Amino acid sequence: MTNLKMPKINKKMILNKKEIVQDFIKIVKKDNVLFDDAEVKPFETDALSAYKQKPMIVVLPETTGEVSKILSYCNKKRIKVVPRGAGTGLSGGALPLEDAVLVVLSKFNKILEIDFQNRCVVAQPGVTNLSITEAVQHKNFYYAPDPSSQIACSIGGNVAENSGGVHSLKYGTTTNNLLGLEVVLMDGTVCNLGGKTFDSEGYDIMGLFTGSEGLLGVVTKAIVKILKKPETVKATLIGFPTIEDGGNCVSEIIAKGIIPAGMEMMDKALIHATENFAKAGYPKNAESMLIVEVDGDPNEVEESIDRIKNIAKHNNCTSIKISKNEKERLKFWAGRKAAFPACGAMAPDYYCMDGTIPRGKLSEVLKEIQRLSKVYDLKVANAFHAGDGNLHPLIMFDSNDPKSLEKTEKFGADILKYCVKVGGVLTGEHGVGIEKRELMCEMFNNNDIQQQLKIKLALDPSSLLNPGKVYPILRKCAEEGRIHAHGSKSKFSSIPRF
Amino acid sequence: MEVNQNSQVSQDSSIRLPSDTKEVAKLIKKNYQSNSPIEIIGSGSKKNIGKPLQASTTISLSNLNGIIDYKPEELYIKVKAGTPLRIIEEELKKNKQFLAFDPIDFGHLFIGSSEQGTAGGAISTNLSGPRRFMSGSARDHILGFKGVNGKGEIIKSGGNVVKNVTGYDLSKLVTGAYGTLVVLTEITLKVLPLAESNETLVIHDLPLENGTEILSSAINYSNEISGAVFFPENAINIFKLNDLKQDGSITALRLEGSTKSRGRSVEKIVDNLSLTNKKISVLGQYQSDLFWDKVKNLEIFNNTKNSVLRIVIPPAECTNLIRRLKIHATKYYIDWAGSLIWVETDNLNKDILKEIRKKVYNASGYLTLIKSTSSLRSTEDVFTSEVIKFKIYEKIKKSFDPKRIINPGKMYIGI
Numbered sequence A: 001m002t003n004l005k006m007p008k009i010n011k012k013m014i015l016n017k018k019e020i021v022q023d024f025i026k027i028v029k030k031d032n033v034l035f036d037d038a039e040v041k042p043f044e045t046d047a048l049s050a051y052k053q054k055p056m057i058v059v060l061p062e063t064t065g066e067v068s069k070i071l072s073y074c075n076k077k078r079i080k081v082v083p084r085g086a087g088t089g090l091s092g093g094a095l096p097l098e099d100a101v102l103v104v105l106s107k108f109n110k111i112l113e114i115d116f117q118n119r120c121v122v123a124q125p126g127v128t129n130l131s132i133t134e135a136v137q138h139k140n141f142y143y144a145p146d147p148s149s150q151i152a153c154s155i156g157g158n159v160a161e162n163s164g165g166v167h168s169l170k171y172g173t174t175t176n177n178l179l180g181l182e183v184v185l186m187d188g189t190v191c192n193l194g195g196k197t198f199d200s201e202g203y204d205i206m207g208l209f210t211g212s213e214g215l216l217g218v219v220t221k222a223i224v225k226i227l228k229k230p231e232t233v234k235a236t237l238i239g240f241p242t243i244e245d246g247g248n249c250v251s252e253i254i255a256k257g258i259i260p261a262g263m264e265m266m267d268k269a270l271i272h273a274t275e276n277f278a279k280a281g282y283p284k285n286a287e288s289m290l291i292v293e294v295d296g297d298p299n300e301v302e303e304s305i306d307r308i309k310n311i312a313k314h315n316n317c318t319s320i321k322i323s324k325n326e327k328e329r330l331k332f333w334a335g336r337k338a339a340f341p342a343c344g345a346m347a348p349d350y351y352c353m354d355g356t357i358p359r360g361k362l363s364e365v366l367k368e369i370q371r372l373s374k375v376y377d378l379k380v381a382n383a384f385h386a387g388d389g390n391l392h393p394l395i396m397f398d399s400n401d402p403k404s405l406e407k408t409e410k411f412g413a414d415i416l417k418y419c420v421k422v423g424g425v426l427t428g429e430h431g432v433g434i435e436k437r438e439l440m441c442e443m444f445n446n447n448d449i450q451q452q453l454k455i456k457l458a459l460d461p462s463s464l465l466n467p468g469k470v471y472p473i474l475r476k477c478a479e480e481g482r483i484h485a486h487g488s489k490s491k492f493s494s495i496p497r498f
Numbered sequence B: 001m002e003v004n005q006n007s008q009v010s011q012d013s014s015i016r017l018p019s020d021t022k023e024v025a026k027l028i029k030k031n032y033q034s035n036s037p038i039e040i041i042g043s044g045s046k047k048n049i050g051k052p053l054q055a056s057t058t059i060s061l062s063n064l065n066g067i068i069d070y071k072p073e074e075l076y077i078k079v080k081a082g083t084p085l086r087i088i089e090e091e092l093k094k095n096k097q098f099l100a101f102d103p104i105d106f107g108h109l110f111i112g113s114s115e116q117g118t119a120g121g122a123i124s125t126n127l128s129g130p131r132r133f134m135s136g137s138a139r140d141h142i143l144g145f146k147g148v149n150g151k152g153e154i155i156k157s158g159g160n161v162v163k164n165v166t167g168y169d170l171s172k173l174v175t176g177a178y179g180t181l182v183v184l185t186e187i188t189l190k191v192l193p194l195a196e197s198n199e200t201l202v203i204h205d206l207p208l209e210n211g212t213e214i215l216s217s218a219i220n221y222s223n224e225i226s227g228a229v230f231f232p233e234n235a236i237n238i239f240k241l242n243d244l245k246q247d248g249s250i251t252a253l254r255l256e257g258s259t260k261s262r263g264r265s266v267e268k269i270v271d272n273l274s275l276t277n278k279k280i281s282v283l284g285q286y287q288s289d290l291f292w293d294k295v296k297n298l299e300i301f302n303n304t305k306n307s308v309l310r311i312v313i314p315p316a317e318c319t320n321l322i323r324r325l326k327i328h329a330t331k332y333y334i335d336w337a338g339s340l341i342w343v344e345t346d347n348l349n350k351d352i353l354k355e356i357r358k359k360v361y362n363a364s365g366y367l368t369l370i371k372s373t374s375s376l377r378s379t380e381d382v383f384t385s386e387v388i389k390f391k392i393y394e395k396i397k398k399s400f401d402p403k404r405i406i407n408p409g410k411m412y413i414g415i
């Protein structure tokens, strides 16, 4: 992937840049159109920073009307468009293209309505995840999905990636916490989906858009559900002598009918990395560690904690700490939340992977990662949303050495393939983007991919919106094992590949 | 009739009974080639929801029956689409688990006795019971599927894990699509542990506005309340429960959790919502289970000859809307803590339906005509339709089923 292949560049389009800029200035404020090299440089990458490409033009709309006009203009002129929120995406979904307009939603960032009666917030796409909770916490409400990037990432980006967080185990990911969306299609059509009601009739277009990585439309408004803050929250910190014991404990907690609010696991490498960094009081002698958080009614919380303690003992734990107060609970989390910077302090660069596996396969997969780590001679530390099987291996490398990046990417791809092999998936919350594009065939056959592409073409017939992302460009998904393979290869030849 | 060699044909020769995905694909491919529409049914329990269909062929999925893979500790169950919900729920119960989206047993409404239908039917209709406001609906509980599109191609999406953003989330799209996009053949569902115990706090004789207020403050007070309904007076004779004798209105809240802490939780709610001077009773686990089954399964409308409407609204609109609709409601009740109103009406016609729909629309909600005469369902919209969304639906439909052969017109004319 290091030599990333992107859609063919339309050189003629770049020659028209001046004219396009002039036309945009008629649509948005002059200051909201950036086209100088120096001005567009800050937008050349998202959080998958190994890939950089300056966009032709950056435009920062502030209203739905502006977004609609921009898209309909680009659609008519056949100009490619890449949407971008805060640029914290980890799979390169917001990577610009040389001949594309980058539509940045960060200035489109007001909270439009706080509606406690209907328990929802109406927000523009550039509003950050955390500021939704901040807007309602005076009444003890909050917005449940809590990606670690929540100070920075935008709600529009969250919708596009269907982001999750450490509490997704109990409260779900973005898709389960949305009530409504306003989206603009590539032809400029503004469409309202859902509302302040639960579910909606007709096809679940809101569900389709959530997690579609900016390929189907631009999110211009989100109506999100808010929840009452739980009465009590307690966390336990449990150390284990082996990875197996930690993994078995996770499975047993779930099998015994407890759904914690969050259940995070870290391996020894990460315990050490974060302990040095955040001094959270983690058990340094443990091979694996769990943070199990329980919330709700105080009595119920106590009972669950007791049960979790017993299960942990049954699984040979070497240490258990239970948070005595809010300060201590936050301290438990401080290390986990510092996982990324802690790895950053250990090596020049780190690469964060994101596969999901069945919980029961945890120790098997971690062992394989350790084996691969030796094969590739690259250090790795593992964070894991253990409750829902979402694995985040952090591979440490040095991007100044081009071979190191290439090796890292191969290592990462091997991990993800292994996740699929044990019954899991390529990405749990960071999205496919450009990063896992060519791995899609590990999970899907040609029929599956073609059906998805047909939906894309139905809504964006010229494939102008975020091209080059999610769907394989280089590979054609293998057809073996398919039942109705005959002739279908040629049948779909009219459908372009992205 | 090459197809018949493989798939069984029932007594009624127009019903095909394929027994695996390949056979379904073969049948659809054949109809795709001959341009002939097909009606898809599970067990037929929800056949009368949606618009009446005219199709030369019916595919029943009742032979696609059985649990493929159930992993209690992984919280999922994978089933063939025609598997009866009863079988699935019994199996889950053995491991103290359940389907938290509360699939509704529509048998009571349509034939006056239980007929739960199949997993495929529950997913295709996305109509979820009382627990919805807390746990989400069917669309939040489907993890993946395999099925056949309108060209006879076998496709799949999703997987067996909850955290998954690999490609478009087609599982959401096929849920609630009434079989108009894909004929589902295999479905993976998320399962959750059953609470150890539950109790129901019933507050008697509240006027409508106080009832809805209590529903709302109860769920604002705690995320752990898993049922919140209001029945106006004279509606409760269906319950026949020892502890529910009065025929005034009832406002009911279900509290779940461990056996130990149950009693304390009820007391806390009573204190916190200042209910001490209200007439209250508490249903223990046995009666509570019966109560919520009856609520979920629309037993209040048992085998009615009248029409039944499902109205979903922002909860703050509930009381006012009911006041505006009252003249048309023979019976009604409020579920989902004020977000859902079920209405039975004995005088429904084209004009009244339009009038009600307009009122619901003005309250920012939507209305589904769940039960009515087939003539009304065929001439009027069963589902609310809007121009812009309709255009998108047309495109989506075409991308799955270009010749419109699977369940054509079941949701909307032209889709």
Ligand SMILES: Cc1cc2nc3c(=O)[nH]c(=O)nc-3n(C[C@H](O)[C@H](O)[C@H](O)COP(=O)(O)OP(=O)(O)OC[C@H]3O[C@@H](n4cnc5c(N)ncnc54)[C@H](O)[C@@H]3O)c2cc1C
Binding pocket: A046, A047, A082, A083, A084, A085, A086, A087, A088, A089, A090, A092, A093, A094, A105, A125, A146, A147, A148, A149, A152, A153, A154, A155, A156, A157, A158, A159, A160, A161, A162, A163, A164, A165, A166, A213, A214, A215, A217, A218, A219, A220, A340, A429, A430, A466
């Ligand atoms: C330190 C760190 C920690 C992280 N932790 C988590 C975590 O815990 N959980 C998690 O899920 N993710 C996490 N992420 C990933 C990232 O923050 C999320 O994917 C986030 O939702 C991206 O939001 P954004 O606004 O930055 O989007 P961007 O990066 O700008 O864009 C992401 C994708 O969404 C599209 N997009 C953005 N806005 C819109 C819009 N309005 N309409 C249509 N498409 C749009 C873009 O085209 C792109 O494909 C983390 C990232 C970092 C850097």
